[in-house]
Amino acid sequence: MEPKKAVAAIRERLVALGRGELLPRIARAFSRVAQREMQRNGLVLTLAREKDARVAHKEAKKFLDGMGASAKDLTTRIDETQIGGWRLEGREHLIDASYKKHLIELYRHATNTV
Amino acid sequence: MDSTTVEKIIKEIGKFAPSAESEHTGRVTAVGDGVVAIDGLSKAVLSEIVVFEEGKGKKLAEGMGAQAELYGLILNLEEDGVRATILGDTARVSEGMTVKSTGKILSVPSSEELLGRVVNAMGEPQDGKGPFKKTTLMPIERQAAGVIDRKGVSVPLSTGTKAIDAMIPIGRGQRELIIGDRGTGKTTVAIDAIINQKYETEATRPICIYVAIGQKESKTARIAQQLREQGAMDYTIIVDAPASAPAALQYLAPFAGVAIGEYFMDQGKDVLIVYDDLSKQATAYRQLSLLLRRPPGREAYPGDVFYLHSRLLERSCRLSEEKGGGSITALPIIETQEGDVSGYIPTNVISITDGQMFLVTDLFNKGIRPAIDVGISVSRVGSAAQTKAMKGVAGGIKLELAQFRELEAFMQFASDLDKATADRIESGRRMVEVLKQKNGAPLPLERQVAALYAAGHAFFLDVPVNKVTEVEAAFVDFLDGQYSKTLAAIKKTGQLSEDAKKELNKGMEEFKLAHAELFSSK
Numbered sequence: 001m002e003p004k005k006a007v008a009a010i011r012e013r014l015v016a017l018g019r020g021e022l023l024p025r026i027a028r029a030f031s032r033v034a035q036r037e038m039q040r041n042g043l044v045l046t047l048a049r050e051k052d053a054r055v056a057h058k059e060a061k062k063f064l065d066g067m068g069a070s071a072k073d074l075t076t077r078i079d080e081t082q083i084g085g086w087r088l089e090g091r092e093h094l095i096d097a098s099y100k101k102h103l104i105e106l107y108r109h110a111t112n113t114v
Numbered sequence: 115m116d117s118t119t120v121e122k123i124i125k126e127i128g129k130f131a132p133s134a135e136s137e138h139t140g141r142v143t144a145v146g147d148g149v150v151a152i153d154g155l156s157k158a159v160l161s162e163i164v165v166f167e168e169g170k171g172k173k174l175a176e177g178m179g180a181q182a183e184l185y186g187l188i189l190n191l192e193e194d195g196v197r198a199t200i201l202g203d204t205a206r207v208s209e210g211m212t213v214k215s216t217g218k219i220l221s222v223p224s225s226e227e228l229l230g231r232v233v234n235a236m237g238e239p240q241d242g243k244g245p246f247k248k249t250t251l252m253p254i255e256r257q258a259a260g261v262i263d264r265k266g267v268s269v270p271l272s273t274g275t276k277a278i279d280a281m282i283p284i285g286r287g288q289r290e291l292i293i294g295d296r297g298t299g300k301t302t303v304a305i306d307a308i309i310n311q312k313y314e315t316e317a318t319r320p321i322c323i324y325v326a327i328g329q330k331e332s333k334t335a336r337i338a339q340q341l342r343e344q345g346a347m348d349y350t351i352i353v354d355a356p357a358s359a360p361a362a363l364q365y366l367a368p369f370a371g372v373a374i375g376e377y378f379m380d381q382g383k384d385v386l387i388v389y390d391d392l393s394k395q396a397t398a399y400r401q402l403s404l405l406l407r408r409p410p411g412r413e414a415y416p417g418d419v420f421y422l423h424s425r426l427l428e429r430s431c432r433l434s435e436e437k438g439g440g441s442i443t444a445l446p447i448i449e450t451q452e453g454d455v456s457g458y459i460p461t462n463v464i465s466i467t468d469g470q471m472f473l474v475t476d477l478f479n480k481g482i483r484p485a486i487d488v489g490i491s492v493s494r495v496g497s498a499a500q501t502k503a504m505k506g507v508a509g510g511i512k513l514e515l516a517q518f519r520e521l522e523a524f525m526q527f528a529s530d531l532d533k534a535t536a537d538r539i540e541s542g543r544r545m546v547e548v549l550k551q552k553n554g555a556p557l558p559l560e561r562q563v564a565a566l567y568a569a570g571h572a573f574f575l576d577v578p579v580n581k582v583t584e585v586e587a588a589f590v591d592f593l594d595g596q597y598s599k600t601l602a603a604i605k606k607t608g609q610l611s612e613d614a615k616k617e618l619n620k621g622m623e624e625f626k627l628a629h630a631e632l633f634s635s636k
Binding site: 066083089097 | 143
């Protein structure tokens with residue numbers, strides 16, 4: 001059954017049962033499931049600066065094969081707090097090559113908080 | 115710093131290519147009451163440590179300003195994710211936070227550096243004396259030694275409490291439960307046992323570990339202070355999971371304690387560990403289990419609460435010579451409600467341990483301290499480890515006290531007693547007085563033997579009952595001064611030879627002559 005027809009059938013059935021008010025809630029639940037699936041399967045490449053995109057894509061590509069993904073699956077975001085470098089996250093993997101991570105690690109080792 | 119150096123640094127930073135490794139991650143979907151639901155982490159294993167990534171989206175300064183890394187412990191593996199408990203401040207975790215797998219099972223650092231220190235359930239220093247330099251990581255969950263690797267309990271562990279060493283002796287590698295209502299002196303008995311180890315030689319002195327579970331910080335601080343003042347902190351480690359700590363840390367603390375103990379046991383050393391107390395650990399585990407949505411059983415405890423304590427106490431044992439001959443002696447403490455020992459947790463732990471000492475409120479209120487009810491207290495394996503000297507003087511005490519208690523109850527209804535009964539009652543009263551002991555004043559073995567030998571030879575029969583404790587202390591001090599060689603021989607050989615008996619008899623006579631005024635009860 002086509003999605004459109006399926007939705008119409010559910011709506012009709014719910015209205016017939018006097019449960020039409022549930023429709024917005026069902027929609028929100030579907031949206032949450034979709035968001036969760038996207039978080040689970042989506043891949044986000046976060047950069048500190050736009051100009052790092054080329055290098056970051058090149059570096060990230062090495063890891064994409066292992067994750068069963070390709071460059072077109074990537075969503076690119078900018079996060080200035082990273083200072084430099086890049087960060088690839090998704091599909092239960094995290095590759096953090098940001099400067100911020102390394103600086104914090106260095107700080108923690110120096111201050112014995114690790 | 116000159117401009118050339120700055121330029122060099124800038125150049126170096128420009129060349130910096132951060133290394134990148136793939137980490138296995140999940141995402142926090144729900145958090146509350148110290149428990150988090152994590153989506154992902156499909157390759158995680160039970161009891162694995164995870165790290166919460168707090169710095170994402172925050173500025174560098176905030177990331178640096180944060181405390182040490184926040185860890186979690188995976189306790190449930192579910193179809194579409196895992197549930198973990200937060201080993202720290204729950205407020206630091208938020209929904210959507212990335213959680214990184216470490217691939218490591220929870221371990222605690224252990225080494226000689228821990229002696230004299232106070233650590234938390236994660237093995238992190240809590241006394242402000244700085245971090246440990248060189249430690250070995252010991253897994254918190256470890257299979258207990260098997261039958262082949264074990265040896266029978268045969269070496270005594272002196273607690274310094276006359277009533278215990280005489281009637282409920284404890285051997286190295288034994289698990290002896292201390293059970294009683296609140297305020298009956300359970301902790302005191304255990305702490306005295308730790309303090310008493312200072313009388314051991316360095317070669318035979320066990321490493322002591324005191325695990326405070328769900329206790330008030332003030333109580334733990336007082337205990338640490340007492341141990342320090344008595345010089346017992348040098349060989350003691352305190353593992354502290356106070357009432358203010360998350361339930362997960364209270365549940366883990368005894369396992370952390372025994373893991374630290376295993377480090378020393380593996381080196382062939384003896385360890386004495388006190389779990390104060392396992393009732394609170396069971397309560398913390400119940401809280402955690404209910405939050406993890408595990409099915410509740412009797413009294414809402416999870417089905418595996420027996421296993422919780424059995425797997426912990428089974429790790430206390432004496433290893434065979436091939437395995438180094440080390441041992442862990444456990445003194446678990448259980449708090450009862452209104453003297454009810456038939457509760458779920460008390461009966462569980464009674465069945466696991468090798469004996470128990472009951473502390474009773476009535477005796478405590480009568481001034482009999484330690485308030486041990488010797489009638490229902492038992493040591494199942496300790497008698498094999500009792501020294502010959504103590505066996506020789508303590509043989510009939512339990513029976514005498516049992517008969518005294520019976521006669522004492524009967525005496526309330528009968529006014530006219532025959533001489534034999536009256537004598538037995540008088541003797542029993544004095545024996546009860548001899549067994550009394552002050553808080554924080556454990557007695558070395560040889561002094562206990564001397565006191566009990568004197569009591570067994572009607573030495574205190576002419577002393578007024580309310581003066582017995584005082585006379586006994588004076589008599590033992592007298593022996594310490596005048597017959598130190600005899601006491602040293604008892605300590606060295608662990609036996610009460612005929613010569614030693616003669617010397618003690620002589621000492622008793624001399625003391626009586628010198629202090630005739632004390633012996634005039636009739």
